[in-house]
Amino acid sequence: MADFLTKDKRTHYCGNLDISMASQEVILMGWAHRRRDHGGVIFVDLRDREGIVQVVFNPDAGEDVHGEAHKIRSEFVLAVKGKVRKRPEGMDNPALKTGEIEVIVSELEIMNESKTPPFSFDDEEISENVRLKYRYLDLRRPAIQRNLFLRSRLAAATRRYFEENGFIEVETPFLGKSTPEGARDYLVPSRISKGMFYALPQSPQIFKQLLMVSGFDRYYQIVKCFRDEDLRADRQPEFTQIDVEMSFITEEDIMNMMEGLMKAIFKACLDKDIVLPLPRLTYADAISRYGKDNPDVRFGMEIVDLTAIVKDSGFKLFTEVAASGGVIKAIKAEQASALSRKDLDGLKDFVAIYGAKGLAWAKVNAADWTSPIFKFLKPEEVTGIAKALNAKEGDIIFFVADTPRVVSDSLGNLRLNLGKKLNLIDPDALAFTWITEFPLMEYSETEKRFMSTHHPFTSPFLEDLPLMTTDPGKVRAKAYDLVLNGSEIGGGSIRIHNKEVQSQVFSALKLSNEEARLKFGFLLDALEYGAPPHGGLAFGLDRLTMIMTGAESIRDVIAFPKTQKAACLMTDAPSKVSIEQLMELSLKIVS
RNA sequence: GGGGUCGUAGUUAAGUUGGUUAUAACGCCGGCCUGUCACGCCGGAGGGCGUGGGUUCAAGUCCCAUCGGCCCCGCCA
Numbered sequence: 001m002a003d004f005l006t007k008d009k010r011t012h013y014c015g016n017l018d019i020s021m022a023s024q025e026v027i028l029m030g031w032a033h034r035r036r037d038h039g040g041v042i043f044v045d046l047r048d049r050e051g052i053v054q055v056v057f058n059p060d061a062g063e064d065v066h067g068e069a070h071k072i073r074s075e076f077v078l079a080v081k082g083k084v085r086k087r088p089e090g091m092d093n094p095a096l097k098t099g100e101i102e103v104i105v106s107e108l109e110i111m112n113e114s115k116t117p118p119f120s121f122d123d124e125e126i127s128e129n130v131r132l133k134y135r136y137l138d139l140r141r142p143a144i145q146r147n148l149f150l151r152s153r154l155a156a157a158t159r160r161y162f163e164e165n166g167f168i169e170v171e172t173p174f175l176g177k178s179t180p181e182g183a184r185d186y187l188v189p190s191r192i193s194k195g196m197f198y199a200l201p202q203s204p205q206i207f208k209q210l211l212m213v214s215g216f217d218r219y220y221q222i223v224k225c226f227r228d229e230d231l232r233a234d235r236q237p238e239f240t241q242i243d244v245e246m247s248f249i250t251e252e253d254i255m256n257m258m259e260g261l262m263k264a265i266f267k268a269c270l271d272k273d274i275v276l277p278l279p280r281l282t283y284a285d286a287i288s289r290y291g292k293d294n295p296d297v298r299f300g301m302e303i304v305d306l307t308a309i310v311k312d313s314g315f316k317l318f319t320e321v322a323a324s325g326g327v328i329k330a331i332k333a334e335q336a337s338a339l340s341r342k343d344l345d346g347l348k349d350f351v352a353i354y355g356a357k358g359l360a361w362a363k364v365n366a367a368d369w370t371s372p373i374f375k376f377l378k379p380e381e382v383t384g385i386a387k388a389l390n391a392k393e394g395d396i397i398f399f400v401a402d403t404p405r406v407v408s409d410s411l412g413n414l415r416l417n418l419g420k421k422l423n424l425i426d427p428d429a430l431a432f433t434w435i436t437e438f439p440l441m442e443y444s445e446t447e448k449r450f451m452s453t454h455h456p457f458t459s460p461f462l463e464d465l466p467l468m469t470t471d472p473g474k475v476r477a478k479a480y481d482l483v484l485n486g487s488e489i490g491g492g493s494i495r496i497h498n499k500e501v502q503s504q505v506f507s508a509l510k511l512s513n514e515e516a517r518l519k520f521g522f523l524l525d526a527l528e529y530g531a532p533p534h535g536g537l538a539f540g541l542d543r544l545t546m547i548m549t550g551a552e553s554i555r556d557v558i559a560f561p562k563t564q565k566a567a568c569l570m571t572d573a574p575s576k577v578s579i580e581q582l583m584e585l586s587l588k589i590v591s
Numbered sequence: 592g593g594g595g596u597c598g599u600a601g602u603u604a605a606g607u608u609g610g611u612u613a614u615a616a617c618g619c620c621g622g623c624c625u626g627u628c629a630c631g632c633c634g635g636a637g638g639g640c641g642u643g644g645g646u647u648c649a650a651g652u653c654c655c656a657u658c659g660g661c662c663c664c665g666c667c668a
Binding site: 058 | 594601603626629630
């Protein structure tokens with residue numbers, strides 16, 4: 001009699017068995033994926049993390065084993081001992097990786113029974129609230145397990161790369177100080193200091209800079225970050241960064257090092273070869289050509305500025321927009337006869353999301369255009385537009401006239417929408433782009449002041465420093481984002497290591513000396529004790545994993561994710577706490 | 592804060608212009624079956640339509656509110 005677990009240990013994973021093990025005795029442990037009970041012979045598909053193998057219970061194996069096998073139901077936990085054998089002639093199952101073989105069971109132990117699971121583990125689409133409530137069962141699905149396995153390999157390859165390149169992993173605190181600027185903080189009340197709060201880090205930004213001041217020279221960390229903002233398909237309130245910082249370097253050094261990381265990761269995880277160096281695009285070019293700072297460059301359909309051509313147009317709307325400082329731009333969908341009149345009208349609603357008040361379109365014919373605005377345009381405008389866009393018969397042109405911001409947003413997103421709709425995107429392509437020369441700060445209408453584009457410690461281009469007081473919006477930052485297939489997977493900058501420059505930036509951000517002192521005093525102090533030139537970058541591990549696995553939601557690459565309301569349907573977090581807990585913290589719920 | 596969409600047996604879905612006891616498939620339970628692999632065959636149980644109001648002779652079907660899932664805008668240095 002086998003003594004599973006203690007003496008008769010597992011010898012193989014189900015999914016790893018193959019024909020070379022024929023006639024070997026094996027011990028397997030796993031879950032009953034499916035059973036086919038023929039009354040006589042009983043087949044069970046036994047599943048573990050590596051895959052599925054068919055195990056066979058023959059009546060002539062003995063009454064004990066066969067009798068026990070009749071009790072097996074979905075998801076029972078089984079241990080079996082038996083012989084691998086090539087399946088009888090014509091009984092192969094090509095759909096199964098192990099379909100050439102099967103295991104003839106001589107001993108069986110039902111290690112645990114299972115309630116009937118609430119859903120099946122086939123490819124069927126189960127609504128997400130059910131999946132998330134029973135996440136531990138959802139995670140049994142091979143598709144999700146594959147994602148988490150890849151995520152683990154990604155983290156391992158990252159650590160290997162940084163260790164090989166002389167980086168040191170240092171842990172930084174989760175209980176930190178709330179800082180202004182940036183995302184909303186998750187707060188943690190202090191019991192010992194009543195009425196005071198820690199904040200969970202939005203990133204270890206300041207700590208990694210301080211580690212450079214300390215002289216560690218090269219730091220990395222795979223670390224959780226927390227931001228209390230609304231969720232999206234690619235955004236969770238807690239997410240993981242690959243965080244990096246280096247001393248005595250320029251942008252070039254950082255970008256080179258990170259390109260090496262990308263190459264190493266994609267080789268290790270997907271066996272794909274990335275060609276270096278990666279292409280670059282300035283922020284200004286990205287916005288003007290693609291309307292976004294995270295352009296998907298897997299396809300063309302670039303935005304073309306028509307303002308100069310139509311500023312004196314017969315079409316009044318164009319003239320008015322141009323006169324009031326707006327712009328008129330267009331994109332061209334090549335040979336887009338697939339788009340019906342109804343589609344075109346629907347797109348008007350689509351750009352409205354981004355603030356566009358209208359969307360003009362024109363179907364290019366041999367001699368003229370089919371377009372609501374054709375009759376308003378002068379002949380030379382029509383030819384000018386056609387030439388600027390290189391438009392041919394069968395193409396459709398889309399125009400938006402509005403403020404530069406609205407035009408970029410709406411055409412940038414319309415471009416993406418059409419790219420998907422017209423199947424212009426190669427799903428296997430890996431299109432990396434560095435975005436460089438970000439503006440250091442942008443004016444916020446809501447805050448009525450300039451705000452950091454990146455963060456307040458980002459170094460400006462030193463030659464732009466004179467603009468800091470005269471035209472702050474024009475100052476370029478030594479910041480860079482890495483974009484992959486239209487998704488921002490990382491971003492970073494050279495930091496300010498000089499107290500003077502840091503003060504100038506704070507003052508441009510309307511952060512008074514006292515405030516800056518209060519919020520970042522320790523950093524300002526540190527900058528006065530021999531801070532080396534330094535800079536770094538952080539990657540979004542979750543988003544990288546999404547792209548590598550083809551996951552459509554960030555929830556599919558996180559073991560226990562939160563819903564759009566930032567709740568965990570399995571544990572029921574967040575939840576109320578007892579009055580005693582609140583009193584201990586001197587907290588009172590006011591609404 | 593706002594826009595959109597969905598919520599009907601365990602699961603996935605159908606449910607006409609409001610009209611008898613709310614359908615189907617899979618799953619589940621029982622029986623039969625020694626080569627299946629989405630096993631097959633026979634039989635059976637299971638929901639009152641997210642929740643709460645309202646309109647109506649009559650409400651999954653219409654109206655209002657509310658809860659929850661998803662997508663998006665704002666937000667995310």
